[in-house]
């Protein structure tokens with residue numbers, strides 16, 4: 001590995017690719033490790049205390065094994081509950097991805113915002129606090145989907161698509177009386193920006209907002225002078241935790257993101 005800093009981008013699955021992709025676009029000289037906790041997926045359905053304990057143990061081990069300079073918890077379902085515990089256990093800087101309520105509220109003219117997330121993120125006190133702090137003058141229409149993140153996993157691993165799902169989600173939003181005024185939709189699960197093009201078709205005229213770019217800027221500011229100014233592109237590699245068999249389709253998806261190394265598979269304990 002080159003002398004450039006290494007960033008560990010952790011999610012339950014391919015959501016690490018949306019956030020890591022933004023970091024790579026902004027800071028191509030960084031070494032990136034995309035960690036996918038396939039064995040623990042879906043985080044959006046876990047009970048909070050158990051999820052927190054699982055993530056702390058998993059990340060602690062990964063950090064010991066990979067020795068990154070910075071950790072990005074590229075998962076809203078995780079960050080909205082685990083960040084304080086994780087920060088108390090680790091000595092490296094930890095950046096958490098949380099719902100982009102604040103940027104959405106500054107963008108919205110109609111003051112009607114959609115929030116599309118996992119059921120866990122929609123339920124969290126952390127999310128309610130974000131809405132209270134930054135969007136108290138907005139009507140926030142929240143939809144927690146159990147189906148979309150698993151469908152995106154299948155799309156990446158098996159190549160299957162589920163267009164009917166987007167229609168169902170659009171109908172859920174449309175059922176809210178203020179839906180006709182919704183002008184901004186927060187994609188509060190890191191899987192969802194991976195299907196932004198499909199979602200856009202079902203939410204015409206609505207701005208889709210996610211946290212990717214802001215996270216990349218945060219990583220840049222935290223690494224500061226440790227960032228090499230010029231030089232070789234960094235190494236990008238994937239670690240998959242859990243019982244998985246790498247499919248040709250998955251390798252194609254990684255290669256489309258400029259990741260050519262075969263993923264490392266680590267069986268879950």
Ligand code: DGL
Nearest residue numbers: 015043044076077189190
């Ligand atoms: N990518 C995760 C997030 O941002 C959700 C996927 C899951 O349920 O594990 O919330």
